[in-house]
Amino acid sequence: MSSSLAGKATARERSMTLRAYAIRYGFIVLLVGLIAYFAVAADGFASPQSAVFIFQSVAITGVLALGVTATLVVGGFDLSIGSVATSAMMAASYAMVVLEQNAIVVVIACLVIGVIVGLINGWLIVYMRVPDLLATLGMMFLLLGLQRIPTEGRSIATGMTMPDGSVANGKFSEAFLALGRHRIDFFIPNLIPVSVVVLVVLAALIWFFLEYTRFGRMMYAVGSNERAAELAGAPVKAYKIWAYVISGVFASIGGILLAARLGRGDIASGNNLLLDAVAAALIGYAVLGAAKPNAFGTAVGAVFVGVLLQGLTMMNAPYYTQDFVKGAVLVVALVFTFALSGRGKR
Amino acid sequence: MGADAVFHVEGLRKSFGQNEVLGGISLDLFAGEVTVLMGANGAGKSTLVKIVSGVYARGGGTMRLAGKAFDPQTPAEAIRAGVVTVHQNINDGVVADLDVATNLTLDRLSGKGASLLFKPANVRAEARAVADRMGLGIDLKARVSDLSLADRQMVAIARAMAHRPKVLILDEPTSSLSSAEADRLFSLIDRLRGQGVAILYISHRMSDIRRLADRIVSMRDGVVSGVFDRKPLDYEGAVNAMLGRKIHLDKVVARSSARAVFTAEGLRLAQGSRPISITLGAGEVVAITGLVGVGKTALAETLFGVRRPLAGTMHMDGKPYAPGSAREAIAAGVFLVAKDRAASGIVGGFNIERNISLPFLKRMSGFGVMKKRAERIAARRQIDELGIVCRSEKDELSALSGGNQQKVMVARWMSQASRLFILDEPFQGVDISARRDIAAKLRASADGRATLIFVTELDEALETADRILVMSEHTIVGEHRNDDIDLDRLLAEVAGGPLHSAA
Numbered sequence: 001m002s003s004s005l006a007g008k009a010t011a012r013e014r015s016m017t018l019r020a021y022a023i024r025y026g027f028i029v030l031l032v033g034l035i036a037y038f039a040v041a042a043d044g045f046a047s048p049q050s051a052v053f054i055f056q057s058v059a060i061t062g063v064l065a066l067g068v069t070a071t072l073v074v075g076g077f078d079l080s081i082g083s084v085a086t087s088a089m090m091a092a093s094y095a096m097v098v099l100e101q102n103a104i105v106v107v108i109a110c111l112v113i114g115v116i117v118g119l120i121n122g123w124l125i126v127y128m129r130v131p132d133l134l135a136t137l138g139m140m141f142l143l144l145g146l147q148r149i150p151t152e153g154r155s156i157a158t159g160m161t162m163p164d165g166s167v168a169n170g171k172f173s174e175a176f177l178a179l180g181r182h183r184i185d186f187f188i189p190n191l192i193p194v195s196v197v198v199l200v201v202l203a204a205l206i207w208f209f210l211e212y213t214r215f216g217r218m219m220y221a222v223g224s225n226e227r228a229a230e231l232a233g234a235p236v237k238a239y240k241i242w243a244y245v246i247s248g249v250f251a252s253i254g255g256i257l258l259a260a261r262l263g264r265g266d267i268a269s270g271n272n273l274l275l276d277a278v279a280a281a282l283i284g285y286a287v288l289g290a291a292k293p294n295a296f297g298t299a300v301g302a303v304f305v306g307v308l309l310q311g312l313t314m315m316n317a318p319y320y321t322q323d324f325v326k327g328a329v330l331v332v333a334l335v336f337t338f339a340l341s342g343r344g345k346r
Numbered sequence: 347m348g349a350d351a352v353f354h355v356e357g358l359r360k361s362f363g364q365n366e367v368l369g370g371i372s373l374d375l376f377a378g379e380v381t382v383l384m385g386a387n388g389a390g391k392s393t394l395v396k397i398v399s400g401v402y403a404r405g406g407g408t409m410r411l412a413g414k415a416f417d418p419q420t421p422a423e424a425i426r427a428g429v430v431t432v433h434q435n436i437n438d439g440v441v442a443d444l445d446v447a448t449n450l451t452l453d454r455l456s457g458k459g460a461s462l463l464f465k466p467a468n469v470r471a472e473a474r475a476v477a478d479r480m481g482l483g484i485d486l487k488a489r490v491s492d493l494s495l496a497d498r499q500m501v502a503i504a505r506a507m508a509h510r511p512k513v514l515i516l517d518e519p520t521s522s523l524s525s526a527e528a529d530r531l532f533s534l535i536d537r538l539r540g541q542g543v544a545i546l547y548i549s550h551r552m553s554d555i556r557r558l559a560d561r562i563v564s565m566r567d568g569v570v571s572g573v574f575d576r577k578p579l580d581y582e583g584a585v586n587a588m589l590g591r592k593i594h595l596d597k598v599v600a601r602s603s604a605r606a607v608f609t610a611e612g613l614r615l616a617q618g619s620r621p622i623s624i625t626l627g628a629g630e631v632v633a634i635t636g637l638v639g640v641g642k643t644a645l646a647e648t649l650f651g652v653r654r655p656l657a658g659t660m661h662m663d664g665k666p667y668a669p670g671s672a673r674e675a676i677a678a679g680v681f682l683v684a685k686d687r688a689a690s691g692i693v694g695g696f697n698i699e700r701n702i703s704l705p706f707l708k709r710m711s712g713f714g715v716m717k718k719r720a721e722r723i724a725a726r727r728q729i730d731e732l733g734i735v736c737r738s739e740k741d742e743l744s745a746l747s748g749g750n751q752q753k754v755m756v757a758r759w760m761s762q763a764s765r766l767f768i769l770d771e772p773f774q775g776v777d778i779s780a781r782r783d784i785a786a787k788l789r790a791s792a793d794g795r796a797t798l799i800f801v802t803e804l805d806e807a808l809e810t811a812d813r814i815l816v817m818s819e820h821t822i823v824g825e826h827r828n829d830d831i832d833l834d835r836l837l838a839e840v841a842g843g844p845l846h847s848a849a
Contacts, residue, residue: 213714214707221704224695231652231684231691232705232758233673292695 024289026336031304038311045314052191058306059195060085060254060261064277065284065298066206067250071132072281072293073210074243075223076125079136081251082274083143084117086267088255090147092176093156093265100170107176110252117143118248122241140274148267156265172263180260195257199299202250207295219243220292272323279330280305286336305329352377352412352544353429353513359406360393367393369568370407375513375544380535380558383548384588385565386802391548394565395517399431400424412512425453430511432502434518439502442491446484447473450505476508481537496527500534507538514538515546520554521639532557550638552818552842556581564588582834585637585841589804598789600812600829603627607796608649608667608680608766613658615644619820621658626766626796631789633799633811634822636840641820642800643685646770649798650682651675662765676705679765683755683772685800691755692743699725699739702758709762728757733783749780756784760791769799773806785810804836818842 039046064081071078088110095101095109117139124135152163158171183190184197210216221229222239230236258270283304284290284297308329309322317325351374360368367390375381385391396402398409400418409416411427418424424431432439440449450473473486482504484497493501499519506514516535520528535558539545549555555562562579564572564587572587574580605628612621622645626632636642647653649660651669660667662678669675675682684690693701703710703721710720725739732753736746743751756772769788773781788797788810801807807814808828816824816839824839826832 212716214711214716215714217700217707217716218704220695221693224693225690227690228684228693228704231650231672231682233671233676235671235673 020289023336026289027283027286027304027333028288028300031300031307034304034307034311038307038314042311042314045311048188048191050310050314052193052196054303054306054310055196055199056193057310058280058302059193059199060257061273061276061280061305062199062299062302063202063254063257064251064273065280065302066202066295067247067254068277069281069284069293069295069298070206070210070219070243070246070250073216073219073223074240075226076132076240076243077136078121078244078247078251079133079274080117080121080139080143081247081254081277082270083140083147084114084248084251085255085258085273086270087117087143087147088113088252089259089262089270090150090156090265090267092256092259093172094150096172096176097156097158097160097170097265098150098162098168103173103176106173107256110256111249114248114250114252114255115245116248117251118245119241121248122244125244126237126240151265153267155267158264172260177260177263180257180262195261198253198257202253203295203299206246206250207299210295215239215242223293276305276326277302279326282330282337283333286333291337301333351375353416354410355398355407356409357407358394358397358404358409360390360397360402361405367568368397368405371565371568371570373563373570375546376561377512377544378539378542379560380539380545380547381561381563382555382559383546383563383565384550384555384584386588389565389588390568391565392517395431395515395548398424398429398515400429425509425511428509428512429515430506430509430513431515432499432506432517432519434521436495436498436502439505440490440498442489444490445486446477446488446490446493446501447486449490449501450476450486450508452505453508476504480504480507480534494527496523496530499523499527499531503531503534507543511543513544513546515548517548518550519547520549520551528554552581552585552637555584581841582837586837589802589837589840598809598812598828600827601630602812602827603630603796608660608662610649610660611658613645613648613660614656615641615648616820617656622822624815624822626798628796629793630812631792631797631799631810632813632815633801633807633828634815634817635801635804635807636817638802640817642802642817643770644820645817646682646685646768646798646800649675649766649768650680679763679795681705681759681762681764681767683759683767683769685770685774687752687755687775691758692751694744697740697742698729698734698736698746698754701743701754702728702761704758706762724761725757728761732757732760732787747777747780748775749777752776753780753784756787760787764795767795767797769797771801772799773801773803781806782809804840816840 044050064085068078068081091113092106092110095106121136121139124130125132154160158169160168162168179194182194184192184194186192210219218229218234219239221232222234222236226236254273259265262269280302281293281298283301284294284299285292287294287297287300290297305326308325312321312325353375355371355373358368358371359366371390371394383391393402397404400421400423411429416427416429418427418429441452444452447470451469454472470486477484477486482500484493484500490498490501503516519531523531535545535547547558559579561573561575562584563570564584566588572584574584606625607628608626610622610624612623614621619641634642634645644653648655651671651674662680667678669678669680672682693704696704699721702725707716710717710724722739728734729736729739734750734753734757736750743754746754752772752775756769759767772784776784788799799807799810808831811828814826814828814831814836815822816836818839819842824836826836
């Protein structure tokens with residue numbers, strides 16, 4: 001009797017561990033499988049240039065996704081990241097083309113915009129008690145409108161006509177454009193774009209911050225059980241506001257990279273940034289079975305989407321299928337996270 | 347006696363897995379009488395209520411309503427048969443965004459025979475009839491979210507009464523009402539009693555019970571431990587039956603302390619309550635006991651800086667102590683193991699090690715970077731000292747039993763030395779062996795600090811403390827050295843007896 005019980009228990013344990021392995025490594029295996037498939041099926045996919053292109057295509061959304069991860073960690077959400085990025089892009093363009101400022105001033109101004117938006121978001125959520133989704137949704141609309149006011153809705157480029165009839169003759173500085181266009185030698189000359197370096201550095205930074213510092217640890221505690229964190233002496237409100245500041249700053253860095261890549265302030269660009277970034281962060285929940293927001297997962301999630309789109313493009317899948325594919329990947333990842341791991345509580 | 351009872355329960359049983367919650371409850375309710383049900387946390391009151399109201403299926407026994415067998419499969423069936431329950435959480439009984447009239451008639455919006463269209467005039471007329479029958483003086487057009495808690499409670503009860511039930515169950519209806527608000531509720535209950543409704547009233551508040559009770563039934567550990575129906579009612583006896591001593595196994599050798607660590611003078615917790623003065627000495631374990639809702643948690647939170655007292659001063663080691671937050675309290679060496687570990691203690695995503703280190707991250711890091719080795723060592727030491735049953739310090743808390751989870755919570759705050767160590771209901775939902783382990787550890791490590799525990803169960807105080815203080819109505823009404831204790835006097839104090847009959 002007891003031996004049969006023991007037998008049952010081990011059988012159950014074995015299936016549990018199999019399932020645990022599936023949850024833990026499922027997504028990584030999927031990613032590796034995908035790369036292997038494209039490497040065989042699509043000519044030129046398995047080349048350094050192709051890999052770099054993938055990274056470059058996800059650099060900006062990746063940076064935004066890392067920022068939104070910080071707000072997810074404290075149990076919040078930031079819908080304003082896309083519009084913070086485009087606002088930063090427009091501000092950078094305006095500062096250079098109209099106000100004729102140099103690259104350093106422009107970068108600082110953009111970062112300040114990120115900090116201010118983050119502080120306002122945090123203030124709305126923590127002190128005005130507006131639910132996070134609604135506060136940042138409001139901020140998103142506000143910024144989408146605000147960024148168009150200085151130029152009366154026009155895109156910004158050198159030689160544009162201002163509302164008062166004058167012509168703006170400022171130029172994007174070379175140093176600034178280099179952020180989006182310069183490529184660093186890495187075994188092969190002119191291989192790695194600066195934006196990819198920025199992505200990798202920021203990913204490493206936020207990963208270290210969340211996993212290894214006491215601040216990151218406490219942010220997870222705040223997200224998991226706010227009252228417990230408060231009773232353990234954490235300044236919960238400050239942590240929440242900081243998370244939104246991180247998110248705002250990362251989004252503004254994304255905006256700087258976008259402006260530097262485009263070389264103009266294009267009001268039509270950046271439409272997909274929010275959804276792509278959020279998708280990457282949520283896919284990240286499933287990576288290594290974390291079932292929680294995490295920087296490594298977010299980075300992998302961003303790369304996953306990039307690999308998929310690059311591969312499909314190289315296999316001549318039409319561009320309009322992209323969003324469908326991204327959505328499908330996100331839904332599968334969410335099922336991994338919430339149903340299979342049985343930890344569907346945030 | 348069971349013959350003329352409106353509602354008759356016989357030998358009701360219920361188990362959850364191995365755990366028997368109700369071990370054969372028998373209960374009678376009579377028309378036009380308020381029967382008060384008393385019982386400590388975990389006595390099985392809520393399980394009983396849930397069976398009677400059709401939420402749980404019963405494990406055994408019979409229920410009869412007005413002579414007929416009563417066997418509700420769903421809450422709706424129980425209500426249709428004439429047994430209506432108003433649950434403790436007021437907002438479960440009302441829909442905040444609708445007006446009073448709609449709330450009063452909500453149950454007619456669905457179910458068989460409900461009209462497809464919503465007719466405002468009909469609804470208002472019906473609601474008016476219900477409100478008049480109850481003597482409800484509330485604007486029917488007001489939105490429920492704009493009403494006070496007491497008014498919402500009235501609406502919830504009126505809504506329940508719209509079914510014209512034979513039996514009304516009120517589960518701790520005054521737990522969030524002020525005394526003036528409670529008075530309005532009592533006159534409503536008097537009115538219902540006059541209309542011949544059999545009322546089961548569940549409460550811990552002695553003042554409510556003195557005001558309302560026609561009979562008292564005490565429950566303990568899933569059985570009825572006393573029925574009191576002879577006037578004048580024996581309130582102390584009822585409290586004794588509810589809390590009473592089990593066979594006492596661990597006898598504490600009471601210590602006394604010479605050196606004061608913490609003092610409070612003239613601390614006032616609530617409007618109109620008498621001030622509290624306490625002195626806690628180094629090396630002693632003091633228990634504060636009292637019924638639920640007498641302000642034990644309020645006092646614990648005040649000492650820990652999460653709640654401001656209305657008046658009074660506190661001193662730690664002779665220095666003024668006025669913490670503005672948990673953070674300041676922790677810095678001053680005051681630690682709190684908060685009540686209800688699931689809501690205010692456990693961080694779900696963290697393993698044992700991370701749950702233990704949570705308040706002391708600063709002390710376990712250099713330049714903000716966590717020292718994982720120090721963290722692991724501290725966790726292993728605590729697992730060892732408290733005998734936490736787990737595979738390793740990396741286990742998730744959800745994998746542990748309630749007793750072991752509670753040990754982790756205690757371990758969290760014992761991993762660093764404190765000056766004043768406060769534990770609010772540390773034995774709630776904890777099995778007997780874990781409770782012994784925690785109590786023994788508390789006593790063994792008590793040297794050098796003051797230890798203060800808040801418990802409702804008298805046994806827990808008697809097993810753990812050197813000194814026992816009794817709380818009632820947000821103040822301290824008695825003090826006992828845990829050494830040949832006068833249990834009758836203590837129970838009288840818990841029951842808010844003659845000493846305090848003015849309130």
